[in-house]
Structures are given as C-alpha cells and as structure tokens.
Amino acid sequence: MxxxxxxxxxxxxxxxxxxxxxxxTEKRPKQFLDFFGTGKSLLQMTxxxxxxxxxIENMLVVTNVAYKQMILEQIPDIKENQVLCEPARRNxxxxxxxATAHIRALCLQRAYGWTxxxxxKYEGYTKEGSMKGNxxxxxxxxxxxxxxxxxxxxxxxxxxxxxxxxxxxxxxISKAFAFVSENKAICTLGMQPTRPETGYGYxxxxxxxxxxxxxxxxxxxxxxxxxxxxxxxAEVFLKSGDFLWNSGIFIWNLQTISEAFRVYLPEVADKxxxxxxxxxxxxxxAFIEDIFPKCPNISIDYGIMEKAENVFVLPSSFGWSxxxxxxxxxxxxxxxxxxxxxxxxxxxxxxxxxxxxVLEKGKKAIVQxxxxxxxxxxEGRLLVCKRAEEQxxxxxxxxx
Amino acid sequence: MxxxxxxxxxxxxxxxxxxxxxxxTEKRPKQFLDFFGTGKSLLQMTxxxxxxxxxIENMLVVTNVAYKQMILEQIPDIKENQVLCEPARRNxxxxxxxATAHIRALCLQRAYGWTxxxxxKYEGYTKEGSMKGNxxxxxxxxxxxxxxxxxxxxxxxxxxxxxxxxxxxxxxISKAFAFVSENKAICTLGMQPTRPETGYGYxxxxxxxxxxxxxxxxxxxxxxxxxxxxxxxAEVFLKSGDFLWNSGIFIWNLQTISEAFRVYLPEVADKxxxxxxxxxxxxxxAFIEDIFPKCPNISIDYGIMEKAENVFVLPSSFGWSxxxxxxxxxxxxxxxxxxxxxxxxxxxxxxxxxxxxVLEKGKKAIVQxxxxxxxxxxEGRLLVCKRAEEQxxxxxxxxx
Numbered sequence: 001m002x003x004x005x006x007x008x009x010x011x012x013x014x015x016x017x018x019x020x021x022x023x024x025t026e027k028r029p030k031q032f033l034d035f036f037g038t039g040k041s042l043l044q045m046t047x048x049x050x051x052x053x054x055x056i057e058n059m060l061v062v063t064n065v066a067y068k069q070m071i072l073e074q075i076p077d078i079k080e081n082q083v084l085c086e087p088a089r090r091n092x093x094x095x096x097x098x099a100t101a102h103i104r105a106l107c108l109q110r111a112y113g114w115t116x117x118x119x120x121k122y123e124g125y126t127k128e129g130s131m132k133g134n135x136x137x138x139x140x141x142x143x144x145x146x147x148x149x150x151x152x153x154x155x156x157x158x159x160x161x162x163x164x165x166x167x168x169x170x171x172x173i174s175k176a177f178a179f180v181s182e183n184k185a186i187c188t189l190g191m192q193p194t195r196p197e198t199g200y201g202y203x204x205x206x207x208x209x210x211x212x213x214x215x216x217x218x219x220x221x222x223x224x225x226x227x228x229x230x231x232x233x234a235e236v237f238l239k240s241g242d243f244l245w246n247s248g249i250f251i252w253n254l255q256t257i258s259e260a261f262r263v264y265l266p267e268v269a270d271k272x273x274x275x276x277x278x279x280x281x282x283x284x285x286a287f288i289e290d291i292f293p294k295c296p297n298i299s300i301d302y303g304i305m306e307k308a309e310n311v312f313v314l315p316s317s318f319g320w321s322x323x324x325x326x327x328x329x330x331x332x333x334x335x336x337x338x339x340x341x342x343x344x345x346x347x348x349x350x351x352x353x354x355x356x357x358v359l360e361k362g363k364k365a366i367v368q369x370x371x372x373x374x375x376x377x378x379e380g381r382l383l384v385c386k387r388a389e390e391q392x393x394x395x396x397x398x399x400x
Numbered sequence: 401m402x403x404x405x406x407x408x409x410x411x412x413x414x415x416x417x418x419x420x421x422x423x424x425t426e427k428r429p430k431q432f433l434d435f436f437g438t439g440k441s442l443l444q445m446t447x448x449x450x451x452x453x454x455x456i457e458n459m460l461v462v463t464n465v466a467y468k469q470m471i472l473e474q475i476p477d478i479k480e481n482q483v484l485c486e487p488a489r490r491n492x493x494x495x496x497x498x499a500t501a502h503i504r505a506l507c508l509q510r511a512y513g514w515t516x517x518x519x520x521k522y523e524g525y526t527k528e529g530s531m532k533g534n535x536x537x538x539x540x541x542x543x544x545x546x547x548x549x550x551x552x553x554x555x556x557x558x559x560x561x562x563x564x565x566x567x568x569x570x571x572x573i574s575k576a577f578a579f580v581s582e583n584k585a586i587c588t589l590g591m592q593p594t595r596p597e598t599g600y601g602y603x604x605x606x607x608x609x610x611x612x613x614x615x616x617x618x619x620x621x622x623x624x625x626x627x628x629x630x631x632x633x634a635e636v637f638l639k640s641g642d643f644l645w646n647s648g649i650f651i652w653n654l655q656t657i658s659e660a661f662r663v664y665l666p667e668v669a670d671k672x673x674x675x676x677x678x679x680x681x682x683x684x685x686a687f688i689e690d691i692f693p694k695c696p697n698i699s700i701d702y703g704i705m706e707k708a709e710n711v712f713v714l715p716s717s718f719g720w721s722x723x724x725x726x727x728x729x730x731x732x733x734x735x736x737x738x739x740x741x742x743x744x745x746x747x748x749x750x751x752x753x754x755x756x757x758v759l760e761k762g763k764k765a766i767v768q769x770x771x772x773x774x775x776x777x778x779e780g781r782l783l784v785c786k787r788a789e790e791q792x793x794x795x796x797x798x799x800x
Contacts (some may be wrong), residue, residue, distance in 0.1 A: 021766075348796065348799065348800060350792070350796060351789075359780075359782060360780070362780060363780040363781070363782065364780065364781050364782070364800060365781070365782035365783070365784070366421075366782070366783050366784070366785065366793070366796045366797070366800065367782075367784045367785075368784065368785040368786060368789055368792065368796065369773070369784075369785060369786035369789055370770060370773070370784060373769070373770070373784075375782070375784060377777060377782055380759075380760070380762060380763040380764065381763070381764050381765070382759060382763065382764070382765035382766070382767075382775070382777055382782070383765070383766050384765070384766070384767045384768065384769075384770060384773075384775060384784065385766065385767075385768040385769060386768060386769035389751075389768055389769055392750070392768065393766070396748065396750060396766045396768065397766070399748065400748060400764060400766065
C-alpha cells in the first residue's frame with residue numbers, strides 16, 4: 001500500500017443535507033459537520049482517509065459552487081482548481097463524467113506536452129473523435145493509453161460516509177487500485193451486510209465456485225445491482241450470502257471509465273468531449289456552466305454499473321455506513337441502557353427509550369415519556385419525529 | 401368604581417419560575433415574560449389592571465432582590481422604594497406581613513406627622529405595643545384607626561396570573577374595597593369553577609339561604625378552605641355549587657389585616673412590629689434583612705385565612721387562571737383542529753394532537769408522531785414531557 005502519483009480520488013460533496021434536518025441544512029450540509037464531535041468534519045475525515053494513498057494534488061472535490069469556500073476552508077492544502085463546481089444538480093453520472101474529463105485532460109496535456117495556450121485554441125473534437133482546429137494535436141482515437149502519463153487509477157467516493165476501520169479501508173482501495181490498473185475492470189466495494197438493511201442498494205456477486213475465470217483472488221464479477229429492497233427481500237438477501245451492500249465507492253482506471261462513458265452514456269460523454277481540453281484552463285468554468293445543465297439527471301449506478309459487463313466487486317468489511325439516515329446514526333452511536341442516544345449535548349431521559357437527541361453543542365434537554373423518537377435542534381429549528389417515519393422529514397422540510 | 405388614594409395594592413412577584421421550565425427560568429421567571437405575545441409581561445399586565453383603581457404610588461411589588469432591577473425596568477413609573485425585597489423565600493404570610501407593615505408605617509407617619517428622622521430614632525415597641533425611646537409618640541395600642549390617614553384598603557394579588565375580563569375584575573375589586581372599608585372583613589375572590597380542576601384549592605361558602613346575617617348582597621361568609629382535591633373530590637365540589645376556586649386575591653383594610661396578624665400569626669407580626677417605623681426610611685432594608693429570614697415559612701391561607709372567623713368570599717367570574725401549569729396554559733390557548741397549541745413560534749404538526757409547543761420567538765418546529773406533549777425550548781434548554789406528567793418537571797430541573 002503506497003502513495004502513487006497515478007492514484008486519483010474524486011470526492012463527491014454536493015449533497016444538500018435535507019435528510020438530517022435540522023442538524024444539517026442546505027446552508028451547512030452533513031459533509032461539513034463534525035458529526036461525532038471528533039473535531040473533524042465528515043469531509044475532512046474523508047480526505048484524510050485517502051492521504052496515505054493519493055497525493056493531495058490528485059484529489060478532486062466535486063460540489064456545488066455554494067460550498068466551494070467552505071471546502072477550501074476545511075481543506076487548506078487543496079487548491080481552488082481541485083474543487084470542481086457543478087452548476088446544477090444532475091445526480092452522480094454527470095458529476096463523475098466531469099471529474100473524469102478533468103483528470104483525462106490533465107493527463108493528455110502532460111502526455112502530449114500541450115500548453116494551456118494551445119488547449120484554449122482548440123475547437124473541440126469531431127463526432128468521430130478527431131480534433132478540430134489544430135491539426136498538430138493527435139485525434140482522440142489515437143490517444144496512446146499506454147503512455148505513463150495516461151495511467152490514472154481513480155477512486156470515487158462520497159464525502160459524507162463513515163468508515164471506522166480506516167486501515168482496512170485503505171487495504172481494500174489499494175487492492176482495487178492494483179486490480180483496475182491491470183484489468184479493464186469497473187470495481188466497486190461491496191460491504192458485507194450485518195443486518196437486513198432496507199436503506200441500501202445491494203450487489204449480488206458470483207462466488208468463486210461459480211466463476212470460470214477469476215481475475216483476482218478476492219474480487220468477483222457482479223451478477224446484479226438491486227435497488228433498496230423491502231424487509232422481506234432484505235432478509236432473503238442477508239441469508240443467501242451472495243449479496244453485499246452497495247457502498248457507492250468505485251475504483252477504475254482512466255481508460256476504462258472513459259470508454260464506459262462513451263459506450264453507455266454517450267449523451268453525457270459527448271458533452272464533456274466537446275471542450276475536453278479546456279479543463280484546467282481559465283475557460284473550464286464557462287464551458288461547464290454551458291454543458292453541465294444540459295446533461296441528463298442520471299446516477300452512475302443506473303447509467304453504467306447496471307449496464308457494463310466488466311463490473312467487479314471487492315467484498316469488504318471496515319465498519320462502513322453511508323450515514324444516510326437518522327436511523328443509521330442511531331445504530332452507530334453509543335446508547336444508554338434504555339437505548340437512548342445523546343449527541344453533542346446533555347440529555348436527561350425519564351420513561352423514555354430508543355430516542356436519539358442531537359442538539360447544538362452545550363445545550364441541555366429533558367426528555368420524558370417518549371420512545372423511539374428523533375429530537376434534533378439546530379439554529380432555531382426543532383424536529384420531533386418518530387425514528388420510523390424519518391423518510392418523511394424531507395417532505396416536512398420542503399413544506400416549511 | 402373610582403381611583404382612591406386610600407386604595408393600595410400589593411403585587412407578589414417573587415416566584416422563581418420552575419414550573420414552566422425552560423420557558424421560564426430562575427433568571428427570568430414567568431411574571432416577567434410576555435406569555436401571550438401581547439407585548440406586555442404578566443407583571444406589566446397586572447400593574448396596568450390596577451391602575452384605574454389604585455394610584456401608582458400606592459402600589460407595592462414584593463419580590464426577590466434579584467428581580468428588583470427587572471421590575472424597575474418593566475414598570476418605569478414605579479419608584480425604587482415601592483419594590484420591597486424579601487431576603488429569603490418564606491411563602492406568602494411573611495411577604496404580606498412585610499407589605500402590611502410597610503403600608504402601616506407610611507400611614508402612621510402621615511397620621512401622626514412623624515418625620516423620617518424621628519422614626520429612625522425610635523427603639524421599637526414594647527411587648528404591650530407602647531413605643532420605646534420616644535415617649536412623645538402615641539403607643540401602638542393608642543393608634544386611632546379612624547383617622548383618615550389610617551384608612552387603607554389593600555388588595556393582594558399575584559403578579560403572574562391571567563385575567564381576561566379586566567373590567568369585570570375591577571368591578572369585583574371595587575365591590576370588595578367598599579365591603580372591607582365598611583366591615584372588619586377579610587375578603588377573597590372566589591372563582592366560579594368551570595371544570596373539576598385538581599390544580600387549585602377550593603373555597604366552600606355559605607349561600608344566602610343558610611346565612612342569617614348577610615353583610616353584603618353578593619359577598620358570603622366562607623365555610624372552609626380546602627387544599628387541591630383529587631379528581632373525584634373536584635367533581636363533587638363542582639357539582640355541589642358551594643365551592644369556588646381559591647384565586648389567592650385578597651382584599652382587606654389595614655386595621656383588619658394588622659389585627660389578624662397580631663392574633664393568628666404573632667410570631668410574624670411581632671418581628672415586623674420591632675422596627676415598624678423604620679419602614680420607608682433608609683434603615684428599612686437592614687431591618688428586613690435581619691428579621692425576614694427568621695420568619696416561619698408559612699402561607700397566608702394556612703396562617704390566617706383558614707383560622708380567621710371574619711373571612712368572606714365574593715364569587716366572581718372574569719376569565720381567571722393562575723397560569724400555574726403548562727396544562728392551564730394549554731387550556732387557555734387557541735388550538736388547532738387537532739388540539740395543538742403553538743406559542744411564539746411556528747410549529748408544523750403531522751400525526752400529532754394535543755401538544756403544546758413553546759419556542760423562542762422566530763423559531764420553527766416540525767413535530768411528528770406525538771400526542772399530548774409539552775415541547776418547550778428556550779436559551780439552549782429543551783423540554784419534551786407528557787402534559788400529564790408536568791408536575792415532575794420541577795424535580796427534573798432540580799436534577800439537571
């Protein structure tokens with residue numbers, strides 16, 4: 001496990017924090033909060049987690065422009081041009097396409113010795129992939145992916161997940177990096193499920209006995225991706241042993257993901273190709289503001305993972321949670337004998353069990369006579385809601 | 401109904417606000433809060449309610465020294481020497497004895513032309529009531545209560561009650577003033593009960609048919625005072641028609657209450673008599689700090705009302721509440737179709753009924769899935785408690 005200048009990481013940090021209202025808000029979403037009072041935000045923990053594997057200059061954070069400043073403040077050693085701003089919310093596929101195009105352009109510029117000045121002069125690729133405007137540059141189809149400058153192993157991850165065993169996490173990423181640098185493989189980390197969770201998507205994989213060609217000792221071909229199941233289905237999944245939680249952590253190399261976008265999401269790939277060499281120049285922002293909103297709203301799972309044939313999964317287990325729900329936060333937190341959780345604040349419980357109370361630091365609460373509730377207060381916003389009904393919070397907040 | 405320079409009022413404002421925690425706190429108890437968002441605190445409403453009957457210079461507020469400044473700020477036309485500070489909490493009897501002694505001293509000084517200088521020279525009364533130290537002053541027993549300067553009709557009331565029909569209230573007080581100025585009577589206002597309330601004491605009175613001597617058309621002799629009943633008992637009280645709620649509003653004249661203290665609470669009366677003429681001088685505070693803490697902790701109800709023979713009640717009905725409980729506030733407040741109350745703030749309810757939500761002004765809440773709860777937030781303190789369990793709040797807060 002070594003830091004490698006060919007390793008890149010793409011952190012998705014555009015979430016708007018509606019599910020943890022009022023603890024997280026659009027003004028200050030979840031990824032920027034010190035969720036567990038450790039002194040670090042989830043974003044900071046995510047970046048730090050990758051530092052031993054990925055040089056800081058190879059990290060990209062994709063976000064909304066509203067959060068750019070907050071990111072630069074929280075991660076002082078990241079440069080402004082490493083924060084990619086999405087001008088609109090378009091789900092994960094356009095987000096990843098953007099980061100991929102950005103990395104590809106940087107690699108091309110290095111591989112072919114193009115200056116930024118040359119890049120801003122070019123007039124885009126033809127439909128067939130050859131470059132217009134400056135005949136001296138090689139056509140897109142002629143790119144030599146074997147050049148050392150074109151080697152880029154990329155990990156894509158969310159900025160707001162929790163990972164408890166960071167060393168095991170890095171071992172898994174390292175193994176996946178090695179795998180995707182040798183194989184034209186789209187790799188994902190699948191979490192060994194510990195309960196019939198209905199809040200996650202699942203990945204069914206082919207176990208060694210059923211696979212004729214096994215490219216890696218511990219990485220297996222994916223059979224299917226499934227959406228969030230109901231409880232009955234989740235219990236079947238858990239029992240079968242063939243299903244893993246979909247962590248949304250992807251590993252691939254630059255060529256593999258570039259080709260996957262061209263094959264499975266040409267309507268997205270074509271848009272970024274039009275101004276590819278503008279990436280990293282002062283025209284990047286204007287170009288992105290033009291094309292990004294025109295991209296379809298589509299997830300990487302739906303757009304590529306479920307369609308590609310070379311998708312693999314590395315079954316992993318390192319204390320992962322997407323922290324997607326109050327329920328997941330409740331599950332992860334230390335509980336009193338009565339199953340009550342109190343975060344950031346001092347809560348006193350009477351005739352109360354199974355509650356999670358999250359207040360602003362230093363605040364105090366007395367909670368009597370309620371069970372299994374979420375009680376959260378932040379900046380003049382109070383939520384009292386059954387834990388079992390938390391999926392409605394988004395709607396409540398939109399009505400506020 | 402006219403304002404009369406012989407009318408005095410004594411406002412008790414020493415409550416420490418533990419029952420409405422966290423809306424009211426020891427730092428800012430209930431009487432100083434704008435409970436209904438009208439722009440006036442309960443204390444201000446109380447003072448204003450008496451203005452048409454009692455000259456402002458005849459109003460006394462008895463309180464804890466910690467609240468003196470707050471009172472002077474809230475009632476700018478009250479003078480510092482009208483705010484009497486209790487150096488210790490000793491229930492209502494010592495509080496009323498203090499205010500009575502203060503008024504009596506002022507009347508004596510006026511009636512006998514004593515200067516403040518003379519008053520500070522006197523060395524107290526003898527046990528028999530004659531004055532020591534300055535033989536030129538008449539003995540206590542020789543006081544001519546018929547002197548016009550000795551005429552003082554006094555109403556004693558809490559600073560933190562709610563009265564909706566103020567004109568009817570003043571009519572009742574006027575009637576009682578007239579009654580006590582003509583009769584050696586201790587008069588109280590009894591509220592016509594509208595529900596079997598278990599949070600109030602009750603007054604049983606003798607109806608006209610059972611009274612041989614009826615001193616006033618609408619004021620009746622009291623048969624008994626009873627403590628807060630249980631529900632079964634309260635229902636019997638309500639049905640009988642002979643019981644009224646004890647409002648804690650008392651009306652008497654100076655001579656009557658002075659004599660009642662000498663007869664029924666000599667251990668309190670004697671203490672105040674020792675330095676009576678120091679009232680209104682710069683030695684008042686030191687004298688009170690000396691004797692007040694030595695007074696027994698006793699209520700006026702227990703010490704005098706339940707023992708005196710000349711106790712009368714004026715049955716009244718003017719939308720009164722002692723606002724003693726969250727329940728009473730809930731009862732008085734406007735409710736949604738689902739029986740939810742939201743004060744000072746914007747609360748949105750889902751699958752929720754019978755709740756009362758009181759937040760700091762401008763705050764918002766989403767409340768889902770709870771019934772019949774108190775949800776209150778103030779200055780970093782949050783309470784979630786069943787309405788039916790509110791009597792435990794005091795204890796919860798003491799444990800905090």
